[in-house]
Amino acid sequence: MSRLSNRATDRDSTVAGVAAEALAERRPQGRILVAGDTDGAMEEALADGGAEVVSWHRLGLDGKPATPWPADGAFDGAVLRLPRGWAAFEMALHALAARLPAGAPLWIAGSNDEGITSAPKRFDGLAEGVETLTIKRRARLLETRRTSDSAKGNLEDWRETVALPLPGRDGALDLVSYPGLFAHGRLDTGTECLLQVLPEIAAGTAVLDFGCGAGVIARAVRERTPDARLTLLDIDAVALHAARQNVPDAECVLSDGLAGLGARERFGLIVSNPPLHRGKDEDFGMLEALVAGTKQYLKLRGSLVAVTQRTAGVGKLFKTAFGHADLLLETPQFQVWKGTPK
Structure with a gap:
């Protein structure tokens, strides 16, 4: 029985690569929280551009350290790899938003067949001003800005x-x-x-x-x-x-x-x-x-x-x-x- 699918891995690499190119052009500075970049390309592009990168992985893939919730602290921006399921997206969005000041950039990366175009409908008032920075190979990177609405920033809120x-x-x-x-x-x-x-x-x-x-x-x-x-x-x-x-x-x-x-x-x-x-x-x-x-x-x-x-x-x-x-x-x-x- 050989049904092992490489499609998910290929999709992750494509999304990360497309988003990394756009982030490299953007060259955000300061302390950037990156959530769910299993490929590592986005984190690398940010670090090469001079940003201080802090990673958060919820899934323990390939021996990577993982935690249920991101580190506390203030950040100048955040990147979210669209997770599986809208409930997981909502939790991650709140977790990141709670660590960003109003007006800070928030980038969201995903593919069309994962539902990235529907993500803005689920911002829960936490982000506004959506701009699509790039669309390539059915993947895209959205840029938005943090609002001043309060977020559920602790895991036990959920x-x-x-x-x-x-x-x-x-x-x-x-x-x-x-x-x-x-x-x-x-x-x-x-x-x-x-x-x-x-x-x-x-x-x-x-x-x-x-x-x-x-x-x-x-x-x-x-x-x-x-x-x-x-x-x-x-x-x-x-x-x-x-x-x-x-x-x-x-x-x-x-x-x-x-x-x-x-x-x-x-x-x-x-x-x-x-x-x-x-x-x-x-x-x-x-x-x-x-x-x-x-x-x-x-x-x-x-x-x-x-x-x-x-x-x-x-x-x-x-x-x-x-x-x-x-x-x-x-x-x-x-x-x-x-x-x-x-």
Whole structure:
């Protein structure tokens, strides 16, 4: 199964390159906050032009340090790489705007198919005077100016508590979430399928929740097996910030793959509702890497249990990796597979 998409990576490079050219011509000075430049081209162009660049990455891609919120302080301008989802855009816009004085420039970079032309409709009164500085290869850079409207500049301004019903538990469970997180405010149907057939977990078992999001699966494990030893891994620093509150005694690892675990004791169980998209593009790379790399992180007779969309065709992938795999549940939309190395 080879559906790993390079389109997202190519798009990131194109957007960064187009924006970097325009920023190099603009040569902004002073302290510039740059959010989400995974390619690095925009930061490099600003630094080469004499600006003091401060980076903020929310996603821990390729080992980059990431934090749920940007550093405090005053800035002379900011650059925002349009993130996936308008909720994430709104949060990032407020975070940056709260660190800019009125009249300071704010640049927003993105591609047409990501919705960059719709961004000005979502400024929430924080910016005005939009000018398109460049349009090339379906990417563009917008320049706007900070207004004097107040912004929600602290991460906890966005914190929400949601009540989720979990299979096998009487009553709903209150969990912390933030706008834009996976299945925010609801129990994802795929996660519900996985929890319905989750194997019994012995006391003291080391369990990894891979791609944990806000920690819903891990919290369900904690409810069923209070002394399970939990590790939660996710690429999104905001998701991990929520997960730490929902499963406060768990170890949290910020990483885009299993390699972020390093050398450690192996797990008796790995559970996952893995992401199958990067940005707007379908990307099975993380799922493939998870299944292929699981063996070295599982104890003898340990198992990987994962839920995916039925159209993903994961059965062949599991059987290739483990020699045998069990289909625990199948619905018209989802499948839950269990693989145990022989």
